[in-house]
Amino acid sequence: MASPSSQASSSLDSPAKAEPSLLRRLNEEKVISALRGEGALTRAEIVRRTGLSHPTVSKIVGELFEASMVEEGELKQPDLGRPGKTIALANRESRVFSLVIGAHRCSLISSGLDGVLQQGEIEVFSTPNTYAGLLKKVTGILKDQISNNSARVLGLGICLPGLLDAENETVLLSPNLLWLEGKQVGLDLEKNLGFPAVLVPAMAAHYLFESRHGRARGMEDFVVVNYAGGLGIAACNGGRLVDGRGGLAGELGHVTVDAEGELCGCGNRGCLETIASDRAVLNAVSQRMGNSVTLPELIERVRSGDREFDDIFERAGRYLAIGLAAAVNIFNPQAIFIYGKFLGAKEGLFERVVEWTHERALSLPSSQCEIFQAQRDPHECQQIGAAAAIIEKLTQSVSNQRGVINEKGAA
Numbered sequence: 001m002a003s004p005s006s007q008a009s010s011s012l013d014s015p016a017k018a019e020p021s022l023l024r025r026l027n028e029e030k031v032i033s034a035l036r037g038e039g040a041l042t043r044a045e046i047v048r049r050t051g052l053s054h055p056t057v058s059k060i061v062g063e064l065f066e067a068s069m070v071e072e073g074e075l076k077q078p079d080l081g082r083p084g085k086t087i088a089l090a091n092r093e094s095r096v097f098s099l100v101i102g103a104h105r106c107s108l109i110s111s112g113l114d115g116v117l118q119q120g121e122i123e124v125f126s127t128p129n130t131y132a133g134l135l136k137k138v139t140g141i142l143k144d145q146i147s148n149n150s151a152r153v154l155g156l157g158i159c160l161p162g163l164l165d166a167e168n169e170t171v172l173l174s175p176n177l178l179w180l181e182g183k184q185v186g187l188d189l190e191k192n193l194g195f196p197a198v199l200v201p202a203m204a205a206h207y208l209f210e211s212r213h214g215r216a217r218g219m220e221d222f223v224v225v226n227y228a229g230g231l232g233i234a235a236c237n238g239g240r241l242v243d244g245r246g247g248l249a250g251e252l253g254h255v256t257v258d259a260e261g262e263l264c265g266c267g268n269r270g271c272l273e274t275i276a277s278d279r280a281v282l283n284a285v286s287q288r289m290g291n292s293v294t295l296p297e298l299i300e301r302v303r304s305g306d307r308e309f310d311d312i313f314e315r316a317g318r319y320l321a322i323g324l325a326a327a328v329n330i331f332n333p334q335a336i337f338i339y340g341k342f343l344g345a346k347e348g349l350f351e352r353v354v355e356w357t358h359e360r361a362l363s364l365p366s367s368q369c370e371i372f373q374a375q376r377d378p379h380e381c382q383q384i385g386a387a388a389a390i391i392e393k394l395t396q397s398v399s400n401q402r403g404v405i406n407e408k409g410a411a
């Protein structure tokens with residue numbers, strides 16, 4: 001047992017020990033962020049962009065080379081001074097993989113450390129129906145990829161539906177893939193593959209995509225809403241993802257909006273996502289028709305002028321606006337990015353939802369917020385977000401938790 005004097009001395013020592021490593025991480029983050037933003041830069045350009053000294057930049061770049069995170073490019077002649085070789089985040093000699101696990105399909109793709117997906121190499125497969133099946137499939141594909149490509153694989157980002165226990169890197173709740181619950185898929189794949197893996201919940205992946213590669217780059221306060229399945233949100237406040245005590249924040253879809261409403265998958269009644277989501281619209285239409293219809297079929301039907309379901313779309317839109325207005329009032333974001341399909345099926349519906357949102361929200365925060373309909377496929381955004389999660393874990397700039405990305409922001 002430690003003596004009182006040794007306890008005192010260790011508590012005095014620890015801040016001094018922590019400081020250089022924190023400073024190094026922050027400096028490293030500055031260098032990486034400059035490379036991410038600008039592409040290839042010479043050492044002198046990195047010095048100018050980051051405000052760091054030449055020796056500090058040289059040391060950090062040296063460490064990044066050693067970790068195979070950056071590559072040397074062409075010789076570049078700057079406006080002033082001697083020419084120098086450019087440095088860029090590695091995308092030839094090193095790569096990462098991102099895996100998106102969906103209820104019906106999974107996809108696995110590699111990207112460089114710049115986070116750009118290498119489209120030619122995507123593997124899409126039906127989601128296996130057992131956990132052992134999933135591990136075997138992913139391990140098999142990745143081992144094949146590794147043996148057929150000389151680029152070094154540095155890590156794997158895994159985007160999952162459901163809720164995660166960040167501390168234990170365990171899937172807590174996955175209503176559409178019950179066999180995932182209680183499993184440590186990141187740790188198990190790490191053991192099979194020998195390189196680090198990180199778990200990222202679907203909405204956190206959306207947030208990472210939007211903030212690192214999407215229209216929210218440089219924004220500190222924004223909200224991402226995805227109603228493509230149920231309805232989830234990711235809110236970024238002051239540059240940090242709002243993730244709550246256990247990483248479980250953002251469940252706007254399970255706020256009650258109709259006390260006597262439909263039974264929700266969460267066990268409650270009348271949750272927002274039972275009315276204002278693609279799944280809810282599809283269920284309501286299928287019920288009325290007496291047989292099930294797919295979303296592409298429904299969208300096609302509505303676009304070709306069928307007005308039989310106007311009231312269902314209108315109701316879903318009005319309730320979505322209630323949810324968006326709540327997000328405006330609670331988070332005071334400068335932008336909301338909306339992902340999902342039903343709004344796009346009816347001409348003018350998105351514009352009306354924006355109007356209804358502004359009518360319902362308090363006028364001041366409402367006047368500060370712009371609402372955008374995202375055009376990109378949400379699955380692809382999650383793929384890019386999962387790649388960003390593992391890249392940020394590798395650069396040690398993001399999370400102080402070992403293997404689950406829930407929140408952003410250095411230290």
Ligand SMILES: [Zn+2]
Nearest residue numbers: 254264266271
């Ligand atoms: Zn619910």
